[in-house]
Amino acid sequence: MGTVVDAPAVVAEEATENTLGGKKVTVVFVLGGPGSGKGTQCANIVEHFGFTHLSAGDLLRAEIKSGSENGTMIENMIKEGKIVPSEVTIKLLQDAMIKNENDKFLIDGFPRNEENRAAFENVTKISPAFVLFFECSEEEMERRLLGRNQGRVDDNIETIKKRFKTFVESSLPVIEYYSSKGKVKKIDAAKPIPEVFEDVKTIFSPYAPKLLFGAPSSGDHIHIIYAYPSRSSLFSKLVGMWGRCEPVSKHSIRHASSEHTGHWSCRRAPARPPRARRLNTRSAHAHRRPEKMTAVHTLRPQELFLPVEASSWAVRSRIG
Ligand SMILES: Nc1ncnc2c1ncn2[C@@H]1O[C@H](COP(=O)(O)OP(=O)(O)O)[C@@H](O)[C@H]1O
Ligand SMILES: Nc1ccn([C@@H]2O[C@H](COP(=O)(O)OP(=O)(O)O)[C@@H](O)[C@H]2O)c(=O)n1
Known part of the structure; x- marks a missing residue:
């Protein structure tokens, strides 16, 4: 050839x-x-x-x-x-x-x-x-x-x-x-x-997803700061890790270069079949219930921009 x-x-x-x-x-x-x-x-x-x-x-x-x-x-x-x-x-x-x-x-x-x-x-x-x-x-x-x-x-x-x-x-x-x-x-x-x-x-x-900061907290909650190619692919990853995951709060999403960089708090939801479509739609956010909101981890400057690939982080923190 x-x-x-x-x-x-x-x-x-x-x-x-x-x-x-x-x-x-x-x-x-x-x-x-x-x-x-x-x-x-x-x-x-x-x-x-x-x-x-x-x-x-x-x-x-x-x-x-x-x-x-x-x-x-x-x-x-x-x-x-x-x-x-x-x-x-x-x-x-x-x-x-x-x-x-x-x-x-x-x-x-x-x-x-x-x-x-x-x-x-x-x-x-x-x-x-x-x-x-x-x-x-x-x-x-x-x-x-x-x-x-x-x-x-x-x-x-x-x-x-x-x-x-x-x-x-x-x-x-x-x-x-x-x-x-x-x-x-x-x-x-x-x-x-x-x-x-x-x-x-x-x-x-x-193009690798960069989880800039991730901290499992009590129970089934996790707080993350991420730079990921798209929000929907972040959720796909979390769905893959947890079976099902719901975004429960969103803070200061901003667009930096071509990545979505933001601070999300996610909650592990009870086991149910994945409903990827719902996770990807605006209505998923509209239906958030206030009691599901979790406290957002307060970050120290040195915790920011710690490049950890989502998969290795998942292993490290024993989630999945
Ligand atoms: N590296 C590989 N070695 C052996 N088989 C492969 C490899 N990559 C793909 N295949 C198989 O070869 C077939 C053709 O692959 P596919 O991805 O459909 O090719 P294309 O999209 O280029 O036509 C599929 O049956 C796939 O499972
Ligand atoms: N840009 C393209 C892509 C595919 N095709 C047609 O679709 C057929 C199958 O393409 P494909 O990409 O699905 O499969 P492969 O031939 O790569 O296995 C091609 O042989 C073309 O007849 C096309 O006409 N123009």
Whole structure:
């Protein structure tokens, strides 16, 4: 496959001027051949770094299912391993980004050709912070696709060969383009999934949640100061740690650079199935009952800005 030079340290927040629907967004393009493991690693990145995953292929397949007027055209293109016209895919991506309250997006499987790339930049005025490129041999990708078992119309050997051809002819030039701009972060995707994620984690370390201060107090309460990619991802983390967690008070939320920095007090709630949606909505705060409010830990200056990753902190304080 073509040669792509590793980028020097890409500044994570390079795309600082990118705005969409009034919000500043960070976009990372995730590229690689079919079956190189893009979707698999995107799921890991979402969990650890608070990004929202938008798969161009998934959006196109959802469009087919929705009975849209473009459905038949999209389905035929996918069966042939061809690339759907940019305006269709860009509209789906743009709508998904605007609808989502997050501001950090992994765009997986896009741009797949020069037309995709140029049109996206023209229409959205967004340029990616960097491009994550999963490099893998065709032999290995073929093995993975044939074992994927997701009932996809294109995971058959005939279409797989066409997709490989499209990737080499149309998608690699896009990677070369971003490589020439020093934006490509190349990953050896032939390794086992956990090892690939170790490399991915290194690249995404600038986006790691930083729990600036966390102090378990009496009972089932905890007080935290955090800098996290988004509030909703903080809650996802707490839900993961506790089974269910409710924000019960909010103090001086302020926006510092691209992070939400704030002081929250959270209360461990009785065991019930996670209700992530409620945690992410404004109404969750509106329904707070005063008796649930907890005293906010008084911080000494030296306690501030103590960088502790949420996961290690959870182990240290034996919560979870
Ligand atoms: N590093 C890996 N080693 C072995 N199998 C993998 C690896 N990464 C992903 N897979 C498997 O290969 C298949 C294709 O992965 P997927 O993430 O769907 O690829 P893509 O999104 O690039 O098409 C899936 O069945 C997945 O479980
Ligand atoms: N930007 C894109 C992404 C996907 N697609 C179509 O969707 C198919 C599946 O893409 P995908 O990203 O879900 O899957 P992989 O081929 O990476 O496994 C591609 O082969 C294309 O036919 C497209 O036309 N344009």
